[in-house]
Amino acid sequence: MTTTKVVLRFPPDLTDQPVTYNLIKEYDLMVNILRGHIIPKEEGMLVLEVTGKKKQLQRGMDYLAKIGVETQKLSKDIRWLKDLCTHCTACTSLCPTHALSVERDTMLVSFEKAECIACEMCVTVCPYSAMEVQF
Numbered sequence: 001m002t003t004t005k006v007v008l009r010f011p012p013d014l015t016d017q018p019v020t021y022n023l024i025k026e027y028d029l030m031v032n033i034l035r036g037h038i039i040p041k042e043e044g045m046l047v048l049e050v051t052g053k054k055k056q057l058q059r060g061m062d063y064l065a066k067i068g069v070e071t072q073k074l075s076k077d078i079r080w081l082k083d084l085c086t087h088c089t090a091c092t093s094l095c096p097t098h099a100l101s102v103e104r105d106t107m108l109v110s111f112e113k114a115e116c117i118a119c120e121m122c123v124t125v126c127p128y129s130a131m132e133v134q135f
Contacts, residue, residue, distance in 0.1 A: 003051040005034070005074035005117075006061075010044035014068060020048070027060035028052060034097070034117035047074060047117055077134045078118050080111040084130035091122040091131065 010019070015038050023029045029052035038044040050057060064071050080100075087109045091100045099115035100122055102108065122131040 001051055002054045002057055003049060004057065005047065005049050007072045007074055008044075008046045008048060008064065009070040009072075010038070010046075011068055012041050012043055015040050015042065015044040017067075019064070019067070019069060020046070022063065023050065023060045027056050027063065029056060029060050035119060074118060078113075078116050078120070078122065079132050079134050080113075081130045081132060082111075084128050085109055086128055086130075088127065090125050090127065094121045094125055096121070 008019070020031050020033070023031050029050050032049040032051075033046060034049055035047040036045065038046070050060065052060070061071055078099075087102070087107060089102045089107070089109060092098075092102045092109060095101070096119060097115045097117055099112045099117075101110055101112070103110060118133070120133060123133055
């Protein structure tokens, strides 16, 4: 099994189509929606984590290209600069996936990179610049 994170951009005429359903049903892929912005008749965007057999994953990506969905590997990454972190917890309440969390016993912040969807909310809120975007 292979897992990849990908950004999908939908043209306005595809926002009302069952694209993720087809990835699941027709290509036997597991789809985890990490972030999305879909409004009918406007351009749409989804950040997906897609898991499946390598061949099926490629067929799914080919399907997306064929119907006009622009795909791009998620190339941004968020890095936690632990030495700059003062554990103020400003980031933890904003993190939609709980990649940043606080251990209540010690009040120390921890970062689970695998859970991060690179939404950048932590970057904007951190007063100590302990979170940074890598491309």
